[in-house]
Amino acid sequence: MQLELSPEDAAFREEMREFFTTKVPQEIRTAVAERRELSKEQIVESQQILNAAGLAVPHWPVEHGGQDWSALRRHIWHEEMQRACVPLPLAFNASMVGPVIAQFGSDEIKERFLAKTANLDIWWSQGFSEPDAGSDLASLRTTAVRDGDEFVVNGQKTWTTLGQYGDWIFCLVRTDPDAKKQRGISFLLIDMTSPGLTVRPIELIDGGHEVNEVWFEDVRVPADNLVGELNHGWDYAKFLLGNERVGVAPVGATKRVLAQAKEYAGEQLKDPLTAARFAELENELLALELTALRVVANSADGKPHPASSVLKLKGTELQQAVSELVVDLAGPASWASGADDDSELAGWARRATPTYLNLRKASIYGGSNEIQRQIIAKTILGL
Amino acid sequence: MDFTYDDEQQALREAVRGLVGKAYSDFESRRQAVKEDPGFDEKLWARLAEMGILGLPFREEDGGSGAGPVEVAIVAEEMGRVLAPEPFLTSVVLAGGIVSAGASPEQRAEILGALSGGESVLAFAHAEPGTRWVATAEGVTATQDGDTWTLSGVKEPVPHGARADQLVVSAKLPEGGTGLFLVDPSAAGTERTGYATHDGGRAARVAFDGAAGVPLGEAGADRTPTIAAVLDIARVMACNEAIGAMEVALRATTEYLKNRKQFGVPLNTFQALNFRAADMYVSLELAKSLTTWATMVIAGGQPDEMADAARRAALGVSRAGRHLGQEAIQLHGGIGMTAEYSIGSYTSHLTALDHLLGDGNFHLSTLVAGIGEYDEVDPLD
Ligand SMILES: Cc1cc2nc3c(=O)[nH]c(=O)nc-3n(C[C@H](O)[C@H](O)[C@H](O)COP(=O)(O)OP(=O)(O)OC[C@H]3O[C@@H](n4cnc5c(N)ncnc54)[C@H](O)[C@@H]3O)c2cc1C
Numbered sequence: 001m002q003l004e005l006s007p008e009d010a011a012f013r014e015e016m017r018e019f020f021t022t023k024v025p026q027e028i029r030t031a032v033a034e035r036r037e038l039s040k041e042q043i044v045e046s047q048q049i050l051n052a053a054g055l056a057v058p059h060w061p062v063e064h065g066g067q068d069w070s071a072l073r074r075h076i077w078h079e080e081m082q083r084a085c086v087p088l089p090l091a092f093n094a095s096m097v098g099p100v101i102a103q104f105g106s107d108e109i110k111e112r113f114l115a116k117t118a119n120l121d122i123w124w125s126q127g128f129s130e131p132d133a134g135s136d137l138a139s140l141r142t143t144a145v146r147d148g149d150e151f152v153v154n155g156q157k158t159w160t161t162l163g164q165y166g167d168w169i170f171c172l173v174r175t176d177p178d179a180k181k182q183r184g185i186s187f188l189l190i191d192m193t194s195p196g197l198t199v200r201p202i203e204l205i206d207g208g209h210e211v212n213e214v215w216f217e218d219v220r221v222p223a224d225n226l227v228g229e230l231n232h233g234w235d236y237a238k239f240l241l242g243n244e245r246v247g248v249a250p251v252g253a254t255k256r257v258l259a260q261a262k263e264y265a266g267e268q269l270k271d272p273l274t275a276a277r278f279a280e281l282e283n284e285l286l287a288l289e290l291t292a293l294r295v296v297a298n299s300a301d302g303k304p305h306p307a308s309s310v311l312k313l314k315g316t317e318l319q320q321a322v323s324e325l326v327v328d329l330a331g332p333a334s335w336a337s338g339a340d341d342d343s344e345l346a347g348w349a350r351r352a353t354p355t356y357l358n359l360r361k362a363s364i365y366g367g368s369n370e371i372q373r374q375i376i377a378k379t380i381l382g383l
Numbered sequence: 384m385d386f387t388y389d390d391e392q393q394a395l396r397e398a399v400r401g402l403v404g405k406a407y408s409d410f411e412s413r414r415q416a417v418k419e420d421p422g423f424d425e426k427l428w429a430r431l432a433e434m435g436i437l438g439l440p441f442r443e444e445d446g447g448s449g450a451g452p453v454e455v456a457i458v459a460e461e462m463g464r465v466l467a468p469e470p471f472l473t474s475v476v477l478a479g480g481i482v483s484a485g486a487s488p489e490q491r492a493e494i495l496g497a498l499s500g501g502e503s504v505l506a507f508a509h510a511e512p513g514t515r516w517v518a519t520a521e522g523v524t525a526t527q528d529g530d531t532w533t534l535s536g537v538k539e540p541v542p543h544g545a546r547a548d549q550l551v552v553s554a555k556l557p558e559g560g561t562g563l564f565l566v567d568p569s570a571a572g573t574e575r576t577g578y579a580t581h582d583g584g585r586a587a588r589v590a591f592d593g594a595a596g597v598p599l600g601e602a603g604a605d606r607t608p609t610i611a612a613v614l615d616i617a618r619v620m621a622c623n624e625a626i627g628a629m630e631v632a633l634r635a636t637t638e639y640l641k642n643r644k645q646f647g648v649p650l651n652t653f654q655a656l657n658f659r660a661a662d663m664y665v666s667l668e669l670a671k672s673l674t675t676w677a678t679m680v681i682a683g684g685q686p687d688e689m690a691d692a693a694r695r696a697a698l699g700v701s702r703a704g705r706h707l708g709q710e711a712i713q714l715h716g717g718i719g720m721t722a723e724y725s726i727g728s729y730t731s732h733l734t735a736l737d738h739l740l741g742d743g744n745f746h747l748s749t750l751v752a753g754i755g756e757y758d759e760v761d762p763l764d
Contacts, residue, residue, distance in 0.1 A: 134717060136647075139647070202721055203723065204720050204721055204727075207581070211720075324705070327738065328738075328742055330738075331515045332514075332540060332738060333512065333539075333540070335542075335581075335584075335739070336539065336540045336588075337581040338580055338581070339576070339578045339586075342588065343539065343576075343588055353581045353731075357727065357730065360709065360727075364712075364713065364716055364717055364720065370713075
C-alpha cells in the first residue's frame with residue numbers, strides 16, 4: 001500500500017491543473033463556479049478546447065482519440081476538471097454514446113460519428129426513458145419497424161435532457177414485439193431534424209427548461225443507423241449505464257461548492273452548529289473521495305467496480321446535502337430567487353433554492369438511488 | 384387536555400376547505416393564479432374577507448372577529464393543504480399581527496378594518512440583507528424631525544411587498560432600539576421591485592430614501608418585544624401551514640405508490656418504498672403534535688413560553704418538512720421534478736416556509752445555548 005501519487009502521476013496532476021486553469025476561458029469557469037446556467041456555445045467551446053488537446057474523451061479507445069491512461073489518471077483528469085470549474089465533456093457524447101459506438105458500432109458508423117462526437121460537432125441526446133418505462137427501462141414501447149432500407153419509428157421518449165440542443169438522439173427502440181422484453185430492443189441513432197420528430201419542453205420545479213418530451217410519428221431512419229446487432233440493444237444499454245454510474249459521483253464539484261460555501265458563510269462559521277455541519281460533510285466527502293480512489297486503484301481491467309453504485313448513491317446524497325446547506329446559509333435571502341441583479345441579496349443566495357430543488361433529480365436519474373441499493377443488495381451482497 | 388377541534392372549529396375548517404380547497408382543488412388553477420402578478424386570486428381574497436377569515440385574529444372593535452390562535456391555525460393549515468398563494472400568513476398573521484399588537488386603537492381600527500374587509504393588503508417590511516430572522520432592524524434607519532419621521536435603507540425580501548397597499552416597516556431608532564412605522568408605498572421616497580419566489584409566492588426589494596413614516600403606536604419606543612412575540616406567533620402559524628402541505632404531500636405520495644406501475648407491478652409492491660412512506664408518516668405525526676401543542680401555548684399568551692414553543696415546533700417542522708418534501712419527490716421519480724405536477728411545488732413551498740421566519744438550525748442554536756438551564760422539558764407545565 002502507498003498513499004502518495006507516484007512522481008509521474010503527481011506531474012500528470014500538475015499538468016492537468018495547469019491546462020484546465022489556463023486554457024479554458026475564465027468566463028466559462030466563472031459561470032460554473034457561480035452555478036449559472038451555461039449556454040450551448042459555452043459548453044461546445046469548452047469541449048472543443050479539451051478535445052484539441054486530447055482531453056475530451058481520454059477513456060475512449062486510443063484510435064478514436066482516447067488516451068492510454070490508467071484508471072487513476074482518468075480519475076485525476078476528472079477531478080481536476082471539476083476543481084478548475086471546467087464544464088465536464090457532455091456526458092451523452094463522451095460517456096454514453098461514444099463508448100457504445102466505439103465498442104459495438106460498425107467501422108462505417110465509427111467513421112461517421114466518433115470524431116464529431118468527441119468534438120461536440122454533434123450534440124447527442126439520450127432517448128431511453130418513456131412515460132411508463134423509467135426504472136423499468138426494458139418495458140419501453142417505442143417501436144422501430146423495418147421497411148426496406150429504413151426503420152419506421154413510432155412512440156414517445158421523455159425526460160430527454162437538453163433535447164432542445166440535440167442534433168442526434170440515441171434511442172432504445174423495440175424491434176421485436178414478440179420477444180421477452182429485454183430481448184427485442186435495439187440501439188438506434190436518429191437525426192433529430194427528421195420529419196415526424198418533435199421536441200416539447202417540460203418545465204421543472206426550479207423554473208428551468210432542461211428536459212423534454214420527444215415524439216416520433218412515422219420517423220424514417222436509415223437502417224445503417226443501427227448500432228451493433230438487431231435486438232441486442234439491451235446489452236449496449238447496460239454497458240452504457242454502467243459507464244454512466246462510474247463518473248457520476250461529482251466529488252470534485254461537491255468539494256468545490258462546499259469550499260465556496262465557507263466563503264458564503266462568513267460570520268456564520270462561528271456558529272458551532274453550522275461549523276459542525278461543514279465538518280460532517282467534509283468528512284463524508286473525504287470518505288467518498290477515498291472510496292473513489294480505492295475503486296479506481298483496483299479496477300485494472302477497466303470494468304466498472306461493483307462499488308460504483310456506492311459512489312452514485314452517496315455522491316448524489318452529498319451533492320444534495322451541500323446544496324441544502326447553501327440554502328440554509330442564504331437563509332431569508334433564499335426567498336429572492338426571482339430577483340434580478342438589482343436585488344440587494346447576493347447572487348449565490350438567490351440561486352440557492354432553485355439549485356437545491358433542481359438537484360433533487362440527481363438521486364432519480366441514471367438509475368435511481370433505490371435501484372442502486374437494489375444493485376448493491378443483489379450483486380454485491382448476494383441477497 | 385384536549386387536542387381535538389370543537390364543533391365550531393370543525394365548521395370553520397370545513398368552510399375554509401370548501402372555499403380555498405375548492406378554488407385550488409386541481410393544481411392547474413393554482414399554477415394559473417401564481418403565474419401573473421399579484422400572484423394570487425384577488426376574487427378569492429375578497430371571498431375570504433366576506434367569510435370573516437381575514438379578520439379572524441383581530442379584536443371585534445378593530446373590525447375582526449376576535450378568534451384565537453387555534454382558529455387561525457385551522458385556516459393556515461387549510462391554506463397549506465392546497466398551497467393557496469393568498470397572503471394569509473404574511474399579510475394577516477404577520478403584518479396584521481404587528482398592527483394588532485403594536486398600533487394605537489385608532490390605527491388598529493382603520494388598518495385592520497381595511498385588512499379584514501379585504502380592501503387593503505398589508506406587508507411587514509422587516510427582513511434586511513445580511514441579517515437572519517432577528518427581531519430588530521439595523522439597515523433601515525428612522526430619523527425624527529419634530530413630529531415627522533423619515534425612513535432610509537433597504538428591506539428585502541418583503542413578502543408581497545410590491546402588491547401591498549400599506550407597508551409596516553421596522554426601523555432603527557435614533558436613540559437605539561427598533562421602532563415600527565407605517566409607510567404609504569406610493570408616497571415619495573419609496574421604491575419597490577417585486578418578483579416571484581421559487582414557490583410561486585411574491586416578494587420585493589423595498590428601498591426607502593427619506594420616505595415619510597407614521598409611527599405605529601407610541602412614537603420613538605423600542606418595539607423589539609412586540610416584533611419578537613408576533614414573529615413567534617407567525618412561526619407557529621407557518622408550522623400549521625406546513626403541516627397542511629405535508630399531509631397532502633404524503634397522501635399524494637402514497638396514492639402514487641399505489642398507482643404507478645414499474646416492473647409490471649404497482650410501486651407499493653416494494654416494501655422498501657412502503658417503509659419510506661411509513662417514515663414520512665412518523666415525521667408528520669411528530670411534527671403535528673409539536674405544532675398543535677405550540678398553537679395552544681400561543682393561545683396561553685406567555686411570551687417566554689410562546690418563544691420556547693415556537694422554537695421547538697419550528698425545529699421539528701423544519702426537519703419534518705425537509706424529510707417529507709425530499710422523499711415525496713424521490714418516491715415520485717422524474718414526475719416529481721416537474722412544474723406541471725403538484726408534488727415538487729409542495730417541496731418548494733415547504734422550503735420557502737422553512738426560510739421565512741427561521742429554519743431548524745436557527746432555532747436549534749437558541750435551544751442549544753439554553754440547554755443547561757433546565758433539567759427536563761414538560762409540555763404540560
Ligand atoms: C432531470 C432528469 C433528467 C433526465 N434525463 C434523462 C435523459 O436525458 N434521457 C433519458 O432517457 N432519461 C432521463 N431521465 C429519466 C430517468 O432516468 C428516470 O426518471 C429514472 O429512470 C426513474 O424513472 P421514473 O422517473 O419513471 O420513476 P419510477 O421508475 O416510476 O420510480 C418512482 C420511484 O420508485 C422507485 N422504484 C422504482 N422501481 C423500484 C424497485 N424495483 N425497487 C425499489 N424502488 C423502485 C424509484 O427509485 C423512484 O423512487 C431523466 C430524469 C430526470 C428527473
